[in-house]
Amino acid sequence: MSCRIVVLISGSGSNLQALIDQLDTPADIVGVIANRPQAYGLQRAAAAGIANECLDHQDYTSREAFDQALMARIDAYQPDLVVLAGFMRILTPELVSHYRGRMLNIHPSLLPRYKGLHTHQRALEAGDVEHGATIHFVTQELDGGPLVVQGRVSVLTNDNPETLAARVQLVEHQLYPLAVNWFAQGRLRFDAEGARLDEELIGPDGLRMEDHLQLNEA
Structure with missing residues (x-):
């Protein structure tokens, strides 16, 4: 039985493309929803034959009204998992609670460092x-839900925010398919104690992507 996945995007959809290219059975992306009409990720979804639509947040008078409409559109796909892939919206507590334990996010920092925006600049400024x-996993704390897995890059002496972001993005494109495949295979779950992989509680620092990619390739 397939794991039905809805992906939420706001922009180019490069992580969406990584998921399209690298997800294994039983993972099945059944819908892509953008909150911006110009989001290029909608074209990526269409090219892959995936149902896609735009729900423009500017058409709604409040965050709550938009999230109510968004929940209705997501639920129409009957998803087992909701994946935030560059979805640039702060979600209401009601929406987060509705998908508790079945919503994942990717954040461009080694959490808990640098929640929020401008993470690459902040990492450079901190040395x-x-x-x-x-x-x-997504909870009501912004960028604060239980960690699953992290991927790392070295910061080079000549890095600027753009070069660092480009290398982090390459890591993201390996990291997200790894975690989503775990969920689809029933290996990754979220309970009252936190995130678990193969029933083992994941520590507060999350897992290291490099360790698990080596295991997968062995």
Whole structure:
């Protein structure tokens, strides 16, 4: 039985494309929803034969009204998992609660460092020697749900926010399919104690992508 996945996007959809290219059975992307009409990710979905639509947040008078409409559109696909792939919206508590345990997000930092925006600039300003991206379950705390897995890159002496972001994005394109495949295979879940992989509770720092890619390739 397939794991039905809805992906939410706001922009180019590069992580969406990574999911399209790398998800394994039983993962099945059944719908893509954007909140911006110009989001290029909608074209990526169409090219892959995936149902897609835009729900423009500017058409709604409040965040609550938009999220109510969004929930209705998501639920029409009957998803098992909702994946935030560059979805640039702060979600209402009602929406987050509705998908508790079945919504994942990717964030471009090694959480809990640098929640919010401008993560690459902040890592450089702090003099960090490594940076990266994190997959986590979504809770009502912004970028604060239980960590699943992180991917790392070294920060180079000549890096600027753009070069660092480009290398982190390459990591993201491996990281997200890894975690979503785990969920689709029934290996990853979220309970009252936190995130679990193969029934083992994941620690507060999350797993290291590099360790699990090596296991997958062995």
